[in-house]
Amino acid sequence: MTVHDNGADFASQLGLPETGVVITGGASGIGLATAHALAAVGRPVALWDINAEGAEGAARIIADRYGVRTAGLAVDLRNSQAVAPAAIATREALGTVGGIVHGAGTAEVTGIDGVTPDNWDAGLGLHARALLLITQAFREDLRANPGSAIVAIASINATLGNGTIPIYSAAKGAIISLVRSMADELAFDGVRINSVSPGQIDTPIMANTKAHLPGHFERRILLGRYGLPEELGRVIRFLLSNEASYITASQILVDGGNIHSQRQ
């Protein structure tokens, strides 16, 4: 039997690069779990969230638990002017920035008739425009630090037709397309960017749905249960690491088999 050994080093690179990561929506749910996952392998984290108290409190807990540099910043990402000052404060607090996770989000139930120019602009601004503006703000940092990467949190609702949340669905579709577009230019900087589409994950955003539709998604999802925020945190940490060095412009489904299910 021939043994193939090309001398590759398979030591874990999950904590590499060692640069800081900005996490929007970092005060809760998937963003918060991602912050813990990254800090657990030694990466500094800045939590940006409209929930100032939540972001600051979580940043303190993470710094104490893992001994990494952290920052918790009050940022409303519907406001385009909020990005630049937060970027300056983040650079100062973390020292380096080589990763971005854009997870801040809300899902407003409007149907077609409840859409207004204002809630449309706010929804697309928060989910899609903010991704672009944060990338612009850290472009030089990412370019300067080898191994830099971005992960944007989309949703299986970018693909499924859910009539109650048209703004959210359009915004998540925009994220997936924007990621593919930016991946082209960012690759010349050596920077990777991917989207992650969660299915039903047990976080505050899903609390209402879970309470009102008991057992509904569990029947459909192939793995038979909601996902945990930690299960997203691990995937996002992987995508930000050198372990994922050949993945860019992709959408990674983390949905327990929901979207491919034919169960009812």
Ligand SMILES: NC(=O)c1ccc[n+]([C@@H]2O[C@H](COP(=O)([O-])OP(=O)(O)OC[C@H]3O[C@@H](n4cnc5c(N)ncnc54)[C@H](O)[C@@H]3O)[C@@H](O)[C@H]2O)c1
């Ligand atoms: N939980 C799920 O089942 C699920 C499924 C698909 C996609 N997602 C996406 O995952 C991401 C994280 O959601 P989650 O489940 O952790 O929910 P979550 O409610 O626990 O976290 C969302 C965070 O975003 C913050 N946020 C909301 N509006 C903001 C704004 N204007 N500026 C800054 N921060 C703001 C909130 O304060 C909160 O901390 C969201 O983008 C969501 O759309 C979640």
